[in-house]
Amino acid sequence: MRWLAALLLGCWLGVAGGALANDRSAVKQAVVLASPQGYVLDADIDVALNPTLEDALTRGINLHFQLNLELTRPRNWWFDESIAEPVRKMRIYYHLLLRRYVVETGYTTQTTATLDEALALLGRVESWQVLERGALITGQRYDARLRLRLDTAQLPKPLSIGAVTSDKWEFSTPWYGWSFEAPALPAPPPLP
Amino acid sequence: MRSLIVAALIMGIVLLFLLFDASSGSSPLSDTLPTLFIGGSVLGVALLVLLGWRLWWLQKRIRRGVFGAKLTLKLLLMFGVVAMLPGLVVYGASVFFLNRSIETWFDVRVDNALTSGVNLGHAALDDLLRELDKKAQRMALTLSDEGIGSTITSLSILREQSAVQELTLFDERGGVIAHLSGERGTLLPVLPERSVLWQVRQQQPYSRIEEVAERGLIMRVIVPVYTSALAGETRVLQLVQPVPAALARDAQAVQLAYQEYQQIAVSRLGLKRIYGVALTLTLMLALLMTLVIAYLLSERLGAPLRSLARGTRAVAKGDFSQMPSVKSRDELGVLIQSFNRMTRQLSEAREQVARNHQQTEQAKAFLERVLANLSSGVVVLDEALRVRTVNSAAAQILGVADAAFDAHPLAELGQPSEALHAFGATVAARFAEHEGEWQEQIDYAGHGGNQSLLLRGTRLPPGVERGYVLVFDDVTKLIDAERNAAWSEVARRLAHEIKNPLTPIQLSAERIAKKLDGRLEAADAEFLARATQTIVNQVAAMKSMVDAFANYARMPRARLEATDLNALVREVLALYDAKALGLQLHLDAGLPRIAGDSTLLRQVIHNLLQNAQDALTGHPAPRVEVGTHLDNDAVYLTVTDNGAGFPEHLMTRLFEPYATTKTKGTGLGLAIVKKIVEEHHGKIQIENLKSGGAAIRIALPVSDAAGEQA
Numbered sequence: 044m045r046w047l048a049a050l051l052l053g054c055w056l057g058v059a060g061g062a063l064a065n066d067r068s069a070v071k072q073a074v075v076l077a078s079p080q081g082y083v084l085d086a087d088i089d090v091a092l093n094p095t096l097e098d099a100l101t102r103g104i105n106l107h108f109q110l111n112l113e114l115t116r117p118r119n120w121w122f123d124e125s126i127a128e129p130v131r132k133m134r135i136y137y138h139l140l141l142r143r144y145v146v147e148t149g150y151t152t153q154t155t156a157t158l159d160e161a162l163a164l165l166g167r168v169e170s171w172q173v174l175e176r177g178a179l180i181t182g183q184r185y186d187a188r189l190r191l192r193l194d195t196a197q198l199p200k201p202l203s204i205g206a207v208t209s210d211k212w213e214f215s216t217p218w219y220g221w222s223f224e225a226p227a228l229p230a231p232p233p234l235p
Numbered sequence: 236m237r238s239l240i241v242a243a244l245i246m247g248i249v250l251l252f253l254l255f256d257a258s259s260g261s262s263p264l265s266d267t268l269p270t271l272f273i274g275g276s277v278l279g280v281a282l283l284v285l286l287g288w289r290l291w292w293l294q295k296r297i298r299r300g301v302f303g304a305k306l307t308l309k310l311l312l313m314f315g316v317v318a319m320l321p322g323l324v325v326y327g328a329s330v331f332f333l334n335r336s337i338e339t340w341f342d343v344r345v346d347n348a349l350t351s352g353v354n355l356g357h358a359a360l361d362d363l364l365r366e367l368d369k370k371a372q373r374m375a376l377t378l379s380d381e382g383i384g385s386t387i388t389s390l391s392i393l394r395e396q397s398a399v400q401e402l403t404l405f406d407e408r409g410g411v412i413a414h415l416s417g418e419r420g421t422l423l424p425v426l427p428e429r430s431v432l433w434q435v436r437q438q439q440p441y442s443r444i445e446e447v448a449e450r451g452l453i454m455r456v457i458v459p460v461y462t463s464a465l466a467g468e469t470r471v472l473q474l475v476q477p478v479p480a481a482l483a484r485d486a487q488a489v490q491l492a493y494q495e496y497q498q499i500a501v502s503r504l505g506l507k508r509i510y511g512v513a514l515t516l517t518l519m520l521a522l523l524m525t526l527v528i529a530y531l532l533s534e535r536l537g538a539p540l541r542s543l544a545r546g547t548r549a550v551a552k553g554d555f556s557q558m559p560s561v562k563s564r565d566e567l568g569v570l571i572q573s574f575n576r577m578t579r580q581l582s583e584a585r586e587q588v589a590r591n592h593q594q595t596e597q598a599k600a601f602l603e604r605v606l607a608n609l610s611s612g613v614v615v616l617d618e619a620l621r622v623r624t625v626n627s628a629a630a631q632i633l634g635v636a637d638a639a640f641d642a643h644p645l646a647e648l649g650q651p652s653e654a655l656h657a658f659g660a661t662v663a664a665r666f667a668e669h670e671g672e673w674q675e676q677i678d679y680a681g682h683g684g685n686q687s688l689l690l691r692g693t694r695l696p697p698g699v700e701r702g703y704v705l706v707f708d709d710v711t712k713l714i715d716a717e718r719n720a721a722w723s724e725v726a727r728r729l730a731h732e733i734k735n736p737l738t739p740i741q742l743s744a745e746r747i748a749k750k751l752d753g754r755l756e757a758a759d760a761e762f763l764a765r766a767t768q769t770i771v772n773q774v775a776a777m778k779s780m781v782d783a784f785a786n787y788a789r790m791p792r793a794r795l796e797a798t799d800l801n802a803l804v805r806e807v808l809a810l811y812d813a814k815a816l817g818l819q820l821h822l823d824a825g826l827p828r829i830a831g832d833s834t835l836l837r838q839v840i841h842n843l844l845q846n847a848q849d850a851l852t853g854h855p856a857p858r859v860e861v862g863t864h865l866d867n868d869a870v871y872l873t874v875t876d877n878g879a880g881f882p883e884h885l886m887t888r889l890f891e892p893y894a895t896t897k898t899k900g901t902g903l904g905l906a907i908v909k910k911i912v913e914e915h916h917g918k919i920q921i922e923n924l925k926s927g928g929a930a931i932r933i934a935l936p937v938s939d940a941a942g943e944q945a
Binding site: 098 | 353356357360443444445446452486487490493494497498500501502
């Protein structure tokens with residue numbers, strides 16, 4: 044009776060600390076750029092799925108990803124000020140009838156013939172609108188960190204619950220942190 | 236404690252209900268499941284802690300020896316086993332069937348069928364696409380020779396012929412030259428991507444099935460259209476044809492089924508795990524709750540036993556007031572009721588015993604009082620003639636302490652030389668001789684001279700206890716009184732009978748003397764005178780003797796007053812020649828007054844001194860000691876002389892009339908003394924001294940009035 048409870052407890056505790064990152068996946072490069080509409084993010088991410096996820100993909104299971112960006116302004120003697128935490132939701136799945144990988148990023152949908160192409164597509168972030176104009180002070184230093192992770196809550200329910208007990212269904216790049224000076228914004232485009 | 240358990244139980248039930256609801260309802264795996272799992276685990280741990288705490292508490296109680304704790308533990312364990320066995324069996328069976336049933340979902344044939352279905356769809360689509368591709372090739376060939384002008388017409392004809400929904404012709408840069416669509420076609424063409432156009436121009440035709448948001452699945456084929464003219468540009472022809480609706484629908488359905496099947500297949504482990512965890516959690520919660528309920532139940536079951544134990548302990552201590560209250564109507568309640576009844580009966584019995592004991596004590600005390608106040612001596616003996624009880628009168632009569640009797644056999648009382656020993660031996664012999672009752676009068680040489688004892692022995696009737704009873708009375712006084720009365724009567728008769736003829740004898744003698752006076756010769760006359768004188772004198776002496784007897788018989792009753800004995804002694808002794816007697820006085824100055832008649836006492840002193848004087852006649856160195864002293868509420872008068880003492884053969888009859896050693900005298904002296912002393916409720920004792928002579932000791936009671944005055 045007691046050992047059963049102890050076992051369960053141990054299970055929960057083990058899971059809580061078991062979000063293991065995939066070694067080969069990492070954010071290679073990321074930069075915040077100025078655009079007429081505000082600030083955009085360009086990033087290049089290596090995405091390598093483990094066999095379990097690849098297998099799931101080939102079976103037609105949708106994988107939802109989240110691109111998390113955290114922008115903070117460092118302060119002396121105090122906690123950093125949180126500026127924004129935009130999230131970009133992405134989806135990748137294998138369309139059985141088309142026999143092609145579908146990558147949905149924001150409002151665009153693209154199909155690729157191979158998984159590698161699809162993952163490359165997923166890892167290439169271009170002109171992601173992250174901040175409005177005026178959100179940053181030009182010349183000020185900001186800290187940013189970025190990661191891509193699998194949104195296990197969006198997995199099919201049995202999997203999402205099962206995922207809690209298995210780290211095979213965990214995917215996340217380590218946080219990629221960098222520091223930048225807010226670039227000056229170009230003049231806004233003239234209103235039509 | 237109880238509310239805590241109840242709260243935990245309610246929470247557990249609610250949780251289980253939610254768990255069942257979450258895993259069985261229309262939404263098979265609700266979002267709340269992880270929360271429920273965590274909640275269940277927390278509750279399980281809480282219940283476990285609760286149970287552990289109670290067990291620890293129980294163990295402490297057991298170690299302390301609290302009654303009922305062991306029973307509670309035992310019941311708890313029994314309940315636990317009873318609950319656990321079926322629970323575990325059902326759990327095992329459930330897990331087994333769960334795994335089996337989940338596994339049965341996944342069949343290779345189903346898998347193959349679904350895969351084949353998908354492949355079938357692929358093949359069908361591929362077929363259609365290939366057909367469209369051929370059409371496109373043909374159209375491209377047809378169009379290659381057409382001039383710009385006739386292109387539209389040709390296209391229109393071609394579209395009609397090939398029943399393609401949408402035809403679009405692009406120029407080299409991607410600009411639309413012509414766009415033809417059927418009834419369901421769109422007004423605007425689907426523009427190919429630049430890379431596709433470029434690819435097509437490199438003689439790589441594009442043929443693909445695509446999914447377009449508004450139109451569903453479409454087939455799209457893009458082919459280059461070459462012109463025969465050398466300088467002519469390479470145009471591009473795009474054919475768009477929707478997949479037939481039925482096929483599309485079926486293919487989608489197959490795809491969906493395949494997808495879902497794969498999903499479940501992938502999450503098979505997760506599912507098993509979820510159901511397993513849910514089952515385990517349910518089992519754990521159910522068991523824990525059962526155990527907690529078992530604890531409550533065992534507590535409840537043990538409660539009447541505990542109260543019973545409390546009652547038993549109280550009864551053991553002698554407290555009958557602690558009655559355990561009866562609440563339940565089952566056997567335990569009956570048991571408690573029986574216990575209460577028993578306690579009540581016990582209490583009543585004890586009271587009864589106490590009452591009986593008290594009554595016995597009272598009866599015994601009463602009996603002892605009666606025995607103590609009995610003037611007769613009573614000795615109770617057991618079967619072996621051992622003394623069991625002696626009343627105080629017995630000891631008093633025999634003149635020994637009560638302790639002399641203590642559980643001694645009758646034949647071994649006192650020292651062999653003592654009178655008590657002889658007494659005991661006599662009585663033992665009598666009991667041995669007689670079967671039933673016997674009676675005998677014996678002499679007993681006790682402390683106060685010889686006593687006559689009247690003994691009556693009885694064998695107790697064979698009943699509860701066998702034994703003997705000896706009752707005896709000191710009849711000395713009675714015998715004395717009888718003797719005295721007899722002597723008084725004799726004296727009175729004698730006086731009367733003798734006195735009557737004396738006067739005529741005297742008168743006759745005197746008359747003879749008178750008649751013959753002067754008529755006789757001198758010698759005869761003198762003889763006559765002498766003879767008559769003798770008669771007269773002897774008659775006078777006889778008269779005085781008879782008077783003395785009469786006096787003895789008619790002794791006046793003593794009038795007791797407070798009297799100073801010392802003064803009386805001095806007064807009487809003044810009449811005697813102190814020197815001739817060698818008188819010595821030892822008078823106690825602090826003597827209280829006695830209750831006595833001074834006239835009679837005076838006579839007593841006279842008589843005693845007279846006796847002493849008589850005994851000392853002719854003694855070369857006479858000595859008489861007269862003393863008084865106080866001892867134990869009695870005043871003693873002692874008269875001691877150094878004469879010859881009393882002859883031994885007279886010692887027992889000294890106080891009877893005519894017991895005398897003297898040649899003359901009536902022998903009434905000591906008899907009178909005795910009588911007077913007895914009138915005064917005193918005692919008299921005579922003994923011969925070893926140094927020679929006799930001592931007479933008289934004890935007289937102190938006057939009550941005198942005591943008060945002193």
